[in-house]
Amino acid sequence: MYPLETGSFAPRNHWYVAAWSSEITRSPIERILLGDSVVFFRTTDGAVAALAGICPHRGFPLAKGELIADEIECPYHGLRFRADGACTLVPSQKVVPGACRLRTYPVTERWQWVWIWMGDPELADEALIPDHFEAKLTDPEFRCAGGNYFDVPGRYVLLHDNLLDLNHVPFLHKGTFGGDGGGAIQIPEVTSGENWISCTFTQPAIDCPPFLVELLSYSGLVSRKYVSYFYAPCLHVILDSISALDAETGEAKPLGALLHIHAVTPATERSSHYFQGEGQNFSHTEPCLSKAFRSSEMVKAALEEDVSAAIEIEKSIELTNGTLPEILLLADKAAVLGRRMIQGLINQEKTAVRG
Ligand code: FES
Ligand SMILES: [Fe+2]
Structure with missing residues (x-):
């Protein structure tokens, strides 16, 4: 796409600024980054959590949900997810489907902002941050x-x-x-x-x-x-x-x-x-x-x-x-x-x- 070649959007295996540190609190926020919806919040120990922002059940935006301790609860049917992406609760059934987990994104705080790695997590080397x-x-x-x-x-x-x-x-x-x-x-x-x-x-x-x-x-x-x-x-x-x-x-x-x-x-x-x-x-x-x-x-x-x-x-x-x-x-x-x-x-x- 202009002014890049047809079919080119953005390089993913790089660190990007996702937010000001002060924006990430105990109230979840959603940010669209390189075409992905990402939900951010702080866990009780102050760490930044960055997870896929769309609920894998029926697609409700998780940022509209609330935190229960260190888990985010989808406001549509109550599925809960930990900061590591694992689904811990499906209120309507006993078994959590194996596929029911969220992608997580490597994040780190430098100076006053939060940096995120949008590509292959295996390649996320913090030494690559400016x-x-x-x-x-x-x-x-x-x-x-x-x-x-x-x-x-x-x-x-x-x-x-x-x-x-x-x-x-x-x-x-x-x-x-x-x-x-x-x-x-x-x-x-x-x-x-x-x-x-x-x-x-x-x-x-x-x-x-x-x-x-x-x-x-x-x-x-x-x-x-x-x-x-x-x-x-x-x-x-x-x-x-x-x-x-x-x-x-x-x-x-x-x-x-x-x-x-x-x-x-x-x-x-x-x-x-x-x-x-x-x-x-x-x-x-x-x-x-x-x-x-x-x-x-x-x-x-x-x-x-x-x-x-x-x-x-x-x-x-x-x-x-x-x-x-x-x-x-x-x-x-x-x-x-x-x-x-x-x-x-x-x-x-x-x-x-x-x-
Ligand atoms: S859409 Fe999230 S729990 Fe149903
Ligand atoms: Fe200018």
């Missing part, structure tokens, strides 16, 4: 806060395209994140390796965007450099360094850096989950600046601009019967590489299955 310290999320130099979530009616690759294409910042985010439309971003420098892409975008000289004036207590000319790191197929971390620029000498003096944290997880073929947070390496005071910034109206408005781009393009794809004609520009290099990388991961899995 290193959160290296990504700066747990680096003490930065204060990071998560919590933003969008249920996006648009295919996940559109969100990756957006995050690998910061050339949209001065335009789509005119007046919010990107400043007032000035200072088009230069063609990115792109490097890549196994399952990662790094790209550097710069705005050499712009007026300090209004939200940064407030955060950095500085107004005047700045240079802005974004180093974006994509840990395929889910996580993006963008280091956004801002320097005060002396217009006469061209000297740049660092003011601080923001960290824009994004995770994208496919829901269905045409919808996605988008998790977002913010960090900063200055003003390490309470209350946490990142927390206030992450939940600020400005950040939410900017994210809604990105989400609306995915929604609008999804509509265009639908109108053009799933094949969107495109003229790709030099500035699309990183996004194109991201698409190829995701396609490569899908193809590897197809080859492994055939092998």
